[in-house]
Structure formats: structure tokens, C-alpha cells
Amino acid sequence: MENVSHLSCINCGKEYKPLPDRYLCYDCGDKGLLEVEYDYEKVAANWSKEELANTADQRIWRYRSLLPIEDDTPLPPLAVGNTPIYESKKLAEELGLENIWIKDDGLNPTGSLKDRASAMAVVKAQEADAKIISCSSTGNAASSLAGNAASMGGKLETVIFVPGRAPGGKLAQLLIYGANVVSVQGDYQAAYDLSAAAIKKWGWYNRNAAINPYMVEGKKTSVLEMAEQMDFDLPDWLVFSVGDGCTIAGAWKALKDLKEIGFIEKVPRLLGVQAEGCAPITSSFYSGEPLTVVDENTIADSIAVGNPRNFVKAIRGVKNSNGEMINVSDEEIYEMMRLLGRTTGIFGEPAGVAGLAGIRKMVSKGEIKSNSRVGFVVTGNGLKDVKNAREAAKEPLSIKPDLDLLEKEFIQQGVIKG
């Protein structure tokens, strides 16, 4: 890894060798999250936009000059990355904007942006000579880990801890990927504690975005990709839904990297959007006080994180970009699911579209100008949470099999003319 200089503690600045299983600063404990630092001069000297354009691999590994991976580590085969980006005039108009670019990261192989982090976990676990990777989650982190590990064809196993109440539907994907799923009789904290004890006891690789510094590096590829897709002319605002803070921290990292190596001139402002029912990062962002753990009262389960571990990196990233944080209601999230679907053909999960509601609020407050260029990443596929989609959707027209009745209804609804 000649491109990586070292890991640094975000709390005290202490430097560490970039070992694949170095998670936290010895001195600072839980507060001592580490950050991957690159030798930007070396990266810039050895890499160019032209070389990138001529790279055949469409997956996230095309950005390996800015990724902390060894040359010879076997890569998981799943086609993570290269998700499409769409410009939508219709959606822009409905949000009060002239332009918006939507990147659909729900089209990653297991259905979410988290594939980018989990693919990285599979690489780093091999570099650490681990045979088992573990995490505690019922959501996209778990399914992406299970899928990416499975794609190695038996070389790696996963052990995933879930609370007893985890819904069967969410378990299905994990189990189909062959994960060892441990349903812990207790709440989420019980599952987390047992996972922590097991990981420590058996030395498994820890795919926990809260403490694993390499996860942010995987997530940042979403913005690296967006930059390349937009010819390195990024929008004025980049908007993300925010849960544990790792994704928006990754966005900032990508911007910093691209600026440092001279691939972009101007850095977009970041807008982080949380759900009203669970917005500890927004609170801390504006109060300047340390983070207060809160309840998790939102239908957007992928960003329902009452005790986010990556809030320092997230807040720092948003502030460095001269950005903002804002909260939105569940009702607004449902509305955005419908709006996004009918204007673009993209089906996002609740957490995946929450940011759109934030954009609309910021536009109506005049904080985002209508002629600003805005970019947004849909972080998860709506098929992940069909129950909430059903809640968000209107009712179908229920009717007897009678053409005259149908005509009357359709004239009333404006589908056909009378």
C-alpha cells in the first residue's frame, strides 16, 4: 500500500501503521477512531483522469489508487459500484430546483450503498488472515457483508448477530447468503455485546463501521464514482441521509481526496439529513455540545441510530464543507418515496430517500437556491422494505370487472377524458 501513509487518531492525532485489523487508538479508546491518511503527492504523481478513464474494471476497485488495499489481495467478485446516475428535470421542478442528479446506489449487488464498505471488509479481512468476519446488525451492513463474503466461494464465513425481534424478511437475505446468523434472545444491546465478546474471544474480523477505519474508505467510492460520472464537475450541494454518520463522513473523505490530488477544483457543500424521530447528530451539529444518545422513533430504519459512533467524523465533514444538517418527518419521507418513484422510476427505501425531503426544505427556506446544482445518492433499494412502501403508497382503485364503471372512475381521476 504505497499510496497509504498511515492511520491517524481523530482525537489525539497519534499515528499508526495501516494494519488491516487496527481499529482504535490505544490511548483514546472508543473516542479514538482512526482515519486513513494517503500520500497525496505520490497518488497524484502515479494516477491521472486519463488513466482512470481507460481502466476496464467498472467496480469500485477502479479507484484503487485512493483505496487502502494491497496489490495482491483477492477481490470479491460481486459487481459493487458503477451504479447509474440520472439527471431529472421533473424531480428538480417538484423540489423547486432547476437541476438535480440522482445516483441510485440501491442497484448495488445486495441492494444498498453498504456493499461498498462490505466489499472493503472482505479485502481487509483477507489481509488480516481472518477466516470469519462478524458484525451485529439486521440491516444493510449485515446483508452486504453476507453477500460479499459469499461471493468469495467459501473462503470466508460470516457470523452475524441479530436481536431476537429481527423480522423474518430481513433475516431471509442473510440466511440465503449462507451467513451464520445468531439470533440473540434479548434486545439490540444484548446482540451487540455478545458479538463484541465473540469477536474478541475468537479474533474474527470486525466489520463494524463504527470502529473499522476502512469502512469509510469503501463508502467514499460512491462520491468518487459520482465525480467521474459528472466529469469531475460536482454539484454545488451533495446530499445524504445520515444515520451512524459513516456515509457522509465517507463523502467528505472522497471530496478531500479528490481536491488534494487535483481531480476537482471546487468542493460541494454537504447537506446531512436525519429523521426527526432520531436526530442526535443534527442536535450536536447545531448545539456544539457532545452527542446525546436518543430514542429511535422513525420508519427509516437504516438511519435510525440513536447512538451513532461516527458522529465526530460526520460533523467534521459537514462543517469542513461549509455544509448544513436538517431533519425531516416520516410523513415527508413517505412523500419523497412516491415523488421519486413517479418522477424517475427509482424505488428507494425510506432511509434512502430521506435526503430528498431535506433538499425541499432547504429550497423552501432559501438556503439552497433554485438555480443551485444538487446531487443526491439513494442509499438503499425500496425492495428492502416493502412494508413501508405499502404504507407510503396510495391505495389502488378497487372495482368490479365492468368497463362502464372503470370509465366513470377514470374520468373522475383524470386518467382519460370524458
Next chain:
Amino acid sequence: MENVSHLSCINCGKEYKPLPDRYLCYDCGDKGLLEVEYDYEKVAANWSKEELANTADQRIWRYRSLLPIEDDTPLPPLAVGNTPIYESKKLAEELGLENIWIKDDGLNPTGSLKDRASAMAVVKAQEADAKIISCSSTGNAASSLAGNAASMGGKLETVIFVPGRAPGGKLAQLLIYGANVVSVQGDYQAAYDLSAAAIKKWGWYNRNAAINPYMVEGKKTSVLEMAEQMDFDLPDWLVFSVGDGCTIAGAWKALKDLKEIGFIEKVPRLLGVQAEGCAPITSSFYSGEPLTVVDENTIADSIAVGNPRNFVKAIRGVKNSNGEMINVSDEEIYEMMRLLGRTTGIFGEPAGVAGLAGIRKMVSKGEIKSNSRVGFVVTGNGLKDVKNAREAAKEPLSIKPDLDLLEKEFIQQGVIKG
């Protein structure tokens, strides 16, 4: 459309102008399905593999030299196509093979191969000056139509007829895409009949793969793409699950096209796989008798078609390729969901993986040799049918939050060593 010569009736051979809303032969009625015929000399003269390799558009439209679309029709923006293909030694081994290539068409924008046909429907509807496209379905045809039409940003509406019993989950995706969903109080036949009457009365565009000749042309892009991804060296066998017959008919059409223009030398043998509980095409294939309508008793709902309309094209395609048909049980389909998931990280819906069970049967019968090269397309995303995935999956380990208990269990299961 200089590349298209005419439409021909598969029953009597009568030729028609390739109008966008020409569905059936006037003389032969329901039996008179039409086929799109190309001027292969012209296509071959104006197109080359090199030109294709240098085409920037990654979507199915990169194959427009072999598609029946006008130069100036606006294309739906959704990123249909460019789905990944993986070679999996591990899966091959478990099936008794040396090599297998798996293409994951569940990663299309709305989650299935049917996006390829629906994107085509959106193009042809515009060429027919239609403002509304309609179909009757609760499945992938409907959701792909709704999504692709929505991506036009309001230029096209969809009216989708579903039987009253259609599960809410399946409706969610349609409704989020803004489709006008008509829930007909009655069975599937009642929904179909009302849709036929409405389409006729109001002149809507008919996206019904049973009679619309352009749908096969969209579906064939899956095999065109596979050919390009494999450097035009296709496998010995190409395997598809079979429901209404339109997909495997499309596969044959792609092979014929590629051979005629000299892009491939050797044509693979097609293997069509039906579910035991609903296998009218396999029966007719082997008996030589006309098709008998059957009940639909299988969990693989996307291929549960008791009265398939495209059986003539399907059977002809398989026979022309010197291919075979075979049936598999629901239990075998569940087993393949697990096998595919744990060896490759691909999560397929039941119908999407049925073909794998057919491959294993053919290998064990010696009809597919272990050193044959085999290609398979997963036609739909497992997230479309989480209920069946839950049935297919094993149970998670349920345990008290106790590390010693966990150790015992994991030693017993072989996850860790004692």
C-alpha cells in the same frame, strides 16, 4: 428503422410493415404471433464488434443495430442492461461442472430481466403516439413497465390491472412508481378481460409479451450482452427458466441474430426449465401435441403460467438450438436459492434460479457433460419475494446472550474448532 425488414406471422408467414402497434396477424388471430425480421446484410455491413466495443452507452441501446427502434425516439433513462456476469468455480463444482457463468439480471433497475422488454415497450408506445401503456400482471412485467414509464418524467402513464387477490407487497412497487393500479374484484381472468376491453376501447399501448412482437426483441438483449461480455465465445449450453416462453424465445432470437451477422460461429444449445407444478411447454415439447392449459402449482410465481402464449416461439427456439426442456420441483428450487446465495452472493427469486436445478439434473443424467461450458441467467431479484426466501432459508441459531453457550453451539456446527 432501416435495419428492420418486416414483421412475419409465425403461423402463415404473411408479412407486415413494422408498425409500432402491430400485434397479431389479421388472418391467424391469436395464433398469428409476429416476429421482427431484420435485414441482416445491412446490419452486418453497418456494424462491427469494434464499433460496439467503442459505444459509450452501457444500456441495452448499445445494441440498437439489432433493435427495432427509430433513430429519434426518446429513450427511457433507466439504466437497463449491463448486468454483471460472474464465473463461479464453486457453484460449478456443486453442480458437477467445471465451469459456469452466471449473469445476474436481477440487478436491472426494477429488479428483473423484464426491464429489457418494458424499456422497449416505452420506446414503441411513443412511436405509436400513445400516452398510456397498459398490461395485466402482478409480477415483474408490471413493475418494470411502471418503473420504465415513470422514468420518462410524466410523458407516459401506465394502467395496470391486477386480480383482487394480488398481495400488497407486490402492489407497493407499482404504486410507488405512480402507476394507475386497477384491482379487479375477481380472478386473474377477470383482470385480463377487463384490461383487454379497456385497451381496445381507449387505444392504449399494449405491453403484453404474449402478443406484442417487440417484447422478445427487448428480452434478447440479455443474451446479446452475455455474448459481448464473453467476447463472443458463448457457452455450450444456455439455460433459462421458462414461464410464458417469451424469455427463451428472446434467447433464441439473439443467437440467430448474432449468427446471421457473423458475430458468433457456434450457437449454444438452449435448456428450458419449468416447474413440475406448471410445465405445459415441456409437455408439448416432448409430446409434439398442441399445448394443454394446466394449473399453476408452484412457488416460482414468475414462471407459473398455465396458459403460455409464447409457447410456439419458445419450443421452436429450443428445437432449433438442438436444445432440451426439463422440469424441477419446488424443493429443488429452494435448494438452488440457498446454493446460489452461499456460493456466489447472488440472491435470486424462485423463478430466477429454477434453471440451476435443471442444470444439475441434466448433469446427473449425463446429458450435460461435466466439462461442458454452461451459462445461466438469474432473471429476478430475490428481494422481490422475501416470503419464499424465508421458506427456502434454514433457521437462524436462537440463543441466550451467553458466550459459553455460543461456543458449544458453534463447535457442534463446525463454525469454530473445539
